[in-house]
Every structure is written in structure tokens, then in C-alpha cells.
Amino acid sequence: MSTTQTSATTNTNGRLQGKVAIVTGAGCVGPGWGNGRAVAVLFAQAGATIFAVDKNADAMEETIRRVREVGGAISAHTCDVTDSASVAEMVAACEAQYGRVDILVNNVGGSAAGGPVALAEDKWDAQVDFNLKSVYLTCKHVLPVMEKQGKGAIVNTASTSGIRWTGSAQVAYAACKAGVIQLSRVVAVEYAKKGIRVNTVVPGQLHTPMVEVRLAGQRSGGDVDKLLESRVARIPLGFMGDGRDTANAALFLASDEAQFVTGTEIIVDGGMTARCD
Numbered sequence: 001m002s003t004t005q006t007s008a009t010t011n012t013n014g015r016l017q018g019k020v021a022i023v024t025g026a027g028c029v030g031p032g033w034g035n036g037r038a039v040a041v042l043f044a045q046a047g048a049t050i051f052a053v054d055k056n057a058d059a060m061e062e063t064i065r066r067v068r069e070v071g072g073a074i075s076a077h078t079c080d081v082t083d084s085a086s087v088a089e090m091v092a093a094c095e096a097q098y099g100r101v102d103i104l105v106n107n108v109g110g111s112a113a114g115g116p117v118a119l120a121e122d123k124w125d126a127q128v129d130f131n132l133k134s135v136y137l138t139c140k141h142v143l144p145v146m147e148k149q150g151k152g153a154i155v156n157t158a159s160t161s162g163i164r165w166t167g168s169a170q171v172a173y174a175a176c177k178a179g180v181i182q183l184s185r186v187v188a189v190e191y192a193k194k195g196i197r198v199n200t201v202v203p204g205q206l207h208t209p210m211v212e213v214r215l216a217g218q219r220s221g222g223d224v225d226k227l228l229e230s231r232v233a234r235i236p237l238g239f240m241g242d243g244r245d246t247a248n249a250a251l252f253l254a255s256d257e258a259q260f261v262t263g264t265e266i267i268v269d270g271g272m273t274a275r276c277d
């Protein structure tokens, strides 16, 4: 079954030339186009120097290879973004190496199944750390650097689960992703006069490696085709995007083309959240 369309060609054309971009979750749970990996490669193609961050050094190897294949510049830093001291140290390392942080893309996150009754309290807490506290922590440590520069762009990654029911109970994930959207809006207003823009990409149901590695086990007893079929059935455009579609939206939001865009979201979901049947 073919449910995924080949990615569109993007005119990257130096759109991020000379900028330094921290990308968290720059690896991926498997080979292929996860969101963070796609952001790292596309931003590098657009001229940014990538400071790739992931808690799993091995997961960044494919990202590093792909960035170098497109002639991009990248260095990798291992860091758990749910830990404040590690995040502080990571941001200091980027500043020490490059002297600045122009762009922050927060990409770490992922869902755990279950509504309030099914989801254990410790899983709830872990979801909040993973999906929401991680964003707060990187903003906490990057914003002072951007403030010194008088300029910066933050792009956070939410999910359509943060704005709609998307087919299964995942209460903590949904609540956290809604939190990411509102966190972005209020930080955007607070920091607007300081030249810092904050926006969110809201991806829908993508076909990223996470589907094979984690989601099919959670949702369809490991039957990947069955899961893909049920996901694509909700999408008006009739195919699933992947990390490169998220990256295209993030590239616009991170670039100076979006100089008048802050405190808002781009939904990348093939029309899924626009339908109500």
C-alpha cells in the first residue's frame, strides 16, 4: 500500500545563511525521515550551521551523514532535554562553539497511550517532562542568549492531538501538546519587543519511522499496514506526509521571511483537522 507521497522539492536558497540552529531530538527512532532529522538536513541545506541535540548519540549518526551529504555543517551534542542542568550545559556548549544561537527547534516528544483512568501517574509525569517541560527548559536557557543578540526564532513542535481527538486516547500527550501551543504564544508576546519570534508547527498523522518502531505495537498489534490505512483514511489529501513536511513549515517559521509571524501555528496535516465528519 502506498500512503506516503514523495517529498516536494524545496527551494532552500540560503534562507538560513549564517545562522546557528539548535535542533533537539535531531536523531530519530529509526532510519528515515523523522521530524528532527528532516529539520536538521533542510536547515543545513538552507545554510544554517546545525547544533544537533539528542539523548541518543547513535540516533544522530544518520542525521550527521545526511547533513554532510548535502554539504552542510553540523556538530552533535548528547543531552537529555528533560534535565535542566544538562540543558544549561548544552546551550553553553553551543554558545562557546559558535558564539550565538539564532534558532531553536524543539522537537523532542512522543505519545503514551491511555486516558485518565488507564494512564498510570508515573507515566503522566514522564509525558509532561518529555513533551512540555523539555520545551520550557530549552526556552529557559536559550532565551537569555537570544535576548543578548536582540534577535532569535524559536519553533516548537506540537501535534494535532493538542487541538483535536485524533483517533485514540492519549490524554497526557494531548494535554502537553496543547500546552506547547499556548507556551509558544505567551512567550512570543513576552519576547516580541526583544526581537524574538516563537511559533509552533502542528504536524498531523505522519509516516515517520516512529510508526513502525513504536506506534504499530501500541495501536494495531504490530500490524503496520492496518495502522497506516486507518491513519490515511482520516486525511482529506489521501496520503501521509513525513518529517520533511514538518521541516518545510519549520524552515519558513525560522527564516527571516517570517519576520512578521509570531505567536501562531502552522498545521501540517493534509486537511485532517479541517474536517468534521
Ligand SMILES: NC(=O)c1ccc[n+]([C@@H]2O[C@H](COP(=O)([O-])OP(=O)(O)OC[C@H]3O[C@@H](n4cnc5c(N)ncnc54)[C@H](O)[C@@H]3O)[C@@H](O)[C@H]2O)c1
Pocket (backbone or CB within 6 Å): 024, 025, 026, 027, 028, 029, 030, 033, 034, 035, 036, 053, 054, 055, 056, 059, 079, 080, 081, 082, 107, 108, 109, 110, 111, 130, 157, 158, 159, 160, 202, 203, 204, 205, 206, 207, 208, 209, 210, 211, 243
Ligand atoms: N511522527 C509523527 O507522526 C508525529 C506527528 C505529530 C507530532 N509529532 C511530534 O514530532 C516530534 C518528533 O517526533 P518523531 O516521531 O519525528 O521523533 P522520533 O521519536 O523518531 O525521534 C525523536 C528523537 O528524540 C530523541 N529523544 C527522546 N527523548 C529525548 C530527550 N529526553 N532528550 C533528548 N533527545 C531525546 C530520541 O532519541 C530520538 O532520536 C515529537 O515532538 C512528536 O510528538 C510526530
